[in-house]
Amino acid sequence: MAARLDGNLGLELLRAMWRIRVFEERVGQLTRADEVHGLVHLSVGQEAVAAGVCGQLRPDDVVYSGHRAHGHAIAKGAPLGRVLAELMGRADGLCRGLGGSMHLVDVEHGFLGATGVVGGNVPLALGSALASRLSGGDRVAVVFFGDGAVQGGIFIESVNLATLWRLPAILVCENNGFAEFTPRSAHTNVERVSDVVAPYGLPRETVDGNDVVAVRTVFARFLEQARRGEGPMLLECLTHRLRGHYEGDPQRYRQALAAEEWQQLDPILRLQRRGVAEGWLGEDAPSLVEQGARDEVEEAVRFARESPFPPAAVTVELVYAS
């Protein structure tokens, strides 16, 4: 039996996950209403990874992510309204409406960015870690990627270089078992991502990625090591993508989880059950936390809807930095 969780920490983690959950579900609705545009990949079901990792980072630590990045950006501190405005292509979006869902960046909060190219940001995090080391700081770089990124060449190129150069980077794999529309077993014979990197000799752990406390506990240890310059490390979080690969995905390739099965897996319900059992969460507290997140998300929706579309001239103005 795990030790009792500190109540304040429990509530903080619960709030972090509810904010992402409610935001993502709202984005799904807004996508169907054609207010959010383009290719949208939601992280409903995977909130424990973003919350368990990002909550421990300092503002100057950097995070890179992939195409399913809303939760990571939010957990790193990106304001909900500016994230949503970006998804809606508005001028007050994080990226002034030029990036969209797959290219969120919030430099102020250390979210250096999402990418639409699977695996594409893994080496960028290493470069940021290199910059941290050469400047003599203890800033750490974290990169999130899915299990689908692991079969590409750049992943292994990056793991090799990160270990060779001992970079203060933490690689966080969200293994949701599906690479887009295909189960992992159809793409590789190696079931665990932590086994893929085993020969490189880096610290690696596979955890229950729907247990936010488990994610947080292992990540805390890795973070402390990385601060001391002992990177890299790999944290594999086994999780579940509740929705399709993208919004609108008919998901013909898999059967939906039965409701009871999902109730057992849902990282939010699990933490709430634990909180009630351990006595740090009152019976009415979950709905209060949920409602707080809903209010915040509705405020974000108002903010984004009020933001204008950017002027057309911005397209040619921002091609080059000056």
Next chain:
Amino acid sequence: MTETTYLQAITMTLADAMRGDHRVLVLGEDVAEGGPWGATAGLAEEFGAERVRNTPIAEAAICGIAIGAAQSGLRPVVEIMFIDFVTLALDQLVNQAAKAHFMSGGQLQVPLVLRTQGGAGQRGAAQHSQSLEAWLTHVPGLKVVMPSTAADAAGLLAAAIADPNPVVYVENKTLYFRREEVADGREPVPLGRASVVRPGRDVTVVALSRLVHESLAAADELAADGIEVEVIDPRTLVPLDLDTIVESVSRTHRLVVAHEAVTHGGFGAEVAAQVQAAAFDELDAPIERVGAPFAPIPFSPPLEDAYLPGRAGVAAAVRSVVSLGPAG
């Protein structure tokens, strides 16, 4: 004046940049050993292994690490040993480096220089001899530079390192050991400014990299026949100094564009299109392009020699445009 080579100019400029700015670092395959031609020779000894980093043969990750380092405040100069291998780094270069500033709404900058070299003539065959610069000029967000002289190699490299954008700096392997007198006191050459290498009244030849020297040789030959060729080296392909080219064409009324790359889809097509759009009324003859045939580079020495565009091709194109239209 000091005698130097194109290669020494590059090495010197890298060392100057590293002395002047602790954020500059060099990374690539075998760079600590100087690389195959010695472009980075001596840097590891002076600046140490942290700033002169040998990498595995993994172009995509090398390029990606350099991009990440640039986004977090360093000024990496990454070397891709042959431009033929830039193919392996294109995703990083095109999808990450070129678009980061734009897609982040201006939040990110990628002050990265990607040094590489291209060109045939050393029996390297089809995978170690290409001229692929046109691909890179097609990508908004990248700047593309091709020096033809030692002075420009130094000046453009200094400007590229100082630039806040990703700059692809394309050297030519046959120019590395060309000796040249250069002025003392090195000044950056601003990106986007062409050089009129030889003035002339009859025909404008816009030439890239090695073809600048071939065009100068052709101009000497043509001068003996009374044809005065103006040779312009754009030096920077993106951004292109169209004004200098158009000003020249409005005096000569004839244009030849010469590069070593395959003519089909080459950068010469872009120059020709831009000039005719800007100065159609000034042209007395169709624009001629000089480049390689639409074929990979053959290995066998006589075949490679026959394949390579050079002085004779430029001279023939000039004579062709002079023969058309009203007498100059």
